[in-house]
Amino acid sequence: MNNSKYASVSVVVPVYNSEQTLPELIARLRQVLEPVTETFEVILVNDGSKDDSWQVIEMLAEKDSAVLGLNLMHNYGQHNALLAGIMHVQNEWIITIDDDLQIPPEEIPKLLEVLIEGYDIVYGNPENPEHSLWRRLSSKIVKISLGIVLGAEMGAKSNAFRAFRTELRKGFLQFTDARVSIDVLLSWTANHIAAVKVAHKARQYGCSGYTLRKLLSLTLSMVTGYSTAPLRIASCLGLFSALVGLVIFIYVIIQRFIHEVSVPGFTFIAAEIAMFAGMQLFTVGVIGEYLARMHFRTMGKPSYVVRKKTGNGSLSE
Template sequence: MNISVVIPLLNEEESLPELYDWIASVMQSNQFLYEIIFIDDGSTDNSWKIIEELSGKHTSVKGIRFQKNYGKSQALDAGFELAQGRVVITMDADLQDSPDEIPALYQLITEENFDLVSGWKKKRYDSVIAKNLPSKLFNWAARKTSGLKLHDFNCGLKAYKNAVVKSVKVSGEMHRYIPVLAKNEGFTNIGEKVVQHQARKYGETKFGMNRFVNGFLDLITISFLSKFGKRPMHIFGLWGTLMFVFGFLSAAYIGAMKLYKLSAGLKTILITDNPWFYIALTCMVLGTQLFLAGFIGELLIKSRNKEKHYAIKEKLNF
């Protein structure tokens, strides 16, 4: 199979028939063998009913229905697990991503040997406050922290080698930073292509201003995981050890000075009246806790399993 198109969606009943027709037209005109995987992320409208109808008519259409709304990252992860195509294309279901871009993206992966190609919506039709401004800030920060020179990390239209989607684990709200996750797994040949962006034709955006806060929190998380995710002891153990040693030496100094003054007959105060005693004690306690956090993190990494953070209610054509 040439291409798997993975499409997460939430309440997009109006756009699904038109989106399918558009994708099918592009695929057939280019003689691609393909599958279209719709992942219904807990829709409350007729989206699943439409997917059922499409899958009944076309064996190329496959459906995954979540038990409830888990989020775009979980939807992509489920689609990635089941995708069979040599090249995997992701796109949004709101018709803002153009299926006409698929042949060029496919060519970049198969002929120019990119591991991942991210779309760049150079000209956008979104709200400046709700999407454009947060996206510019996210992308700037992501470039600085990851070293990837991409203009639009969060573009839904991307192309991947199958090996990439089978290697990355997308959870939480990390779908914004899949190129960074891919780089962390050793896929470094990551490119970018300017893609056409269209105004939303039906309904309203599902993303509010909370994406502004969540995006930066996710960026902090992924930056930390990129450096210390595989060896948490390297940061927690280091700082824990330094703090404990500092506290221990401070306490030892306080005790030694107390003994010296007593032996010399000098006036002394209670150790508990010395503020440095509490500073030393706090440093030793915090240092121990940090060291234990690193140790527990190492144990969790070694014992973690492939637990899924979503529940699938139904599947179609798998």
């Protein structure tokens, strides 16, 4: 790493039950950022933690003028917490990193070195992820859904460890949906995207807040919230079932009038009805998901609500 100074940097960290890692995280972030930028801030967004994370954030903000703490009303989810932090950023570049120290803060300069070349977003992809088998499989499912929504390139590169230009948020300043995907929002304005390999360590404290149910829910939310692919699949299934029904009808007519044989069997009719009914219910379910999204948007449910702030971030420097 050279000694050149980068643009002013804001680090946004979604916090959930991380009272043990936060002091070390802030200390390491300061060590990393002080040599490479003159102005930086760290925004810690407490997303409804059940431990003493907010008390730790208040203590850190009191001791360190670069720390800004946001305490959300309840647990909104990682992406909503990130959005809250991004909307409070004051600097030119934004870095998002998890609070568990699995990706070392010392990897941040790798992102900055690429971002300064003119890219809009730079993702840090773990070289050897220290995840369990089920977590790797569920993450793969999320990657596939992101590929559907964002396109193959960005979907393959996306990761929670990212650096991007603050000006990208101009594209979603008016965003109001309660369900948020930061990568989708960034894709609305980003053009040049890059990715670098970064180290990934085993978790030292606690366990991941993401369960299989939450990851699958996030996947469904992204696909139905930001893509028409499910509707197209439902349309294709409807067309397929109609063609199958037509073929069966022609077969029955041929058997009856040419060969003078009736197609026997209650089982045959029951199977046909069950297949078509299943496809119809699937299609109705998909349409219902989209209608539900529209319904919740009209309710005006916010993406997040900040209960309390602590510290002044870069304003105090």
